[in-house]
Amino acid sequence: MSIKVFVALAVALAVALATAVSPYASSSPDGLEKVAADRAFLDKGELHSLQEDSPIPDYAFPGVENERVATGLAGFAGTLGVFAIATGFAWLLRRGRGGRAWRSATTPSS
Amino acid sequence: MSHLPIALHIPDGFLSNGVAAAAVVLAVAAVGYALTVAGRQLGEERVPLLGVLAAFIFAVQMLNFPIAAGTSGHLLGATLAAVLLGPWLACLVMSVVLAAQAFLFADGGVTALGANVLNMGVLGALLAGLIVGGALRVLPRNRSVYLGVVGTTAWLAVMAGAAATSVELAISGTVPLASVLPAMLGVHSLIGIGEAVITVAAVSAVMASRPDLLAFAPPDEPELGHSVPQGA
Secondary structure (H helix, E strand, O other), X not given: OXXXXXXXXXXXXXXXXXXXXXXXOOXXXXXXXXXXXHOOOHHHOXXXXXXXOOOOHHHOOOOOOXXXXXXXXXXXXXXXXXXXXXXXXXXXXXXXXXXXXXHHHHOOXX | OOOOOOOOOOOEOOOOHHHHHHHHHHHHHHHHHHHHHHHHHOOOOHHHHHHHHHHHHHHHHOOOEEEEOOEEEOOOOHHHHHHHHOHHHHHHHHHHXXXXXXXXXXXXXXXXXXXXXXXXXXXXXXXXXXXXXXXXXXXXXXXXXXXXXXXXXXXXHHHHHXXXXXXXXXXXXXXXXXXXXXXXXHHHHHHHHHHHHHHHHHHHHHHHHOHHHOOOOOOOOHHHOOOOOOOO
């Protein structure tokens, strides 16, 4: 399997899971949240002011009333967004190295 | 507030400023080092792989599975990332996912981001690197051992993250350690099983399609011949 096919299949699987399965994921409190509730410190949690303008707060796509649809859209947009961000980040990291290699290759050695 | 899907994602307000700041220092040190070795480790093929892994971990983190009485858990993914990319690139993948969750989805705090990167990323990734790398050196090389090591490590990484979170909460004065540690380890011993199952399934899928993409080389498949006995 070529790397392109592998990447395409993996991204498709991730997008499918986030879009179609996440709306049916358990909505029970998870590990830390459950412990925080049991041990009475859940109320200490607060939203940072930077998070008040989060594009997709709480994995619910804004402006969509149906909860499952809002979650599915958040998963769709989020997975593609994270793929783009992480790939861009990795590309920049590699380019940075390439840049250094290029500079050292073209700088007269001392 | 009642619906924060936090899992091990610590929101702001749980940690004292001192603990949050100390965690930021440690996380920045680890990520900084990871950035310096990334150049060497990030081959051409790993660029899209890093993106895919971040997307996959983000997606599967949304899939909360029920574990016990009104509690759920989800994949953390550090072991999966470490087995595919090695521990340092895994730290970077986890940091990208956790930062995106904090800033785009209000999942996990902003001042607590250092602690979250430490607990769910750095700690798990480095632990996975050490354990998987070490175990594969001494154990017989076959498929079941390989996947068994990966699964056990995934479980341990979740437990380590839960323990670290408990210690941070206790030092912060949020909750006594004797109260929070057993509770966190108890619930995460179950979540860790889910982590192990998903991690083994994902690694198996990669083994079946592109085993060369795994940073920790899996044993040669018997049908491919030449199982060179060079484990020692």
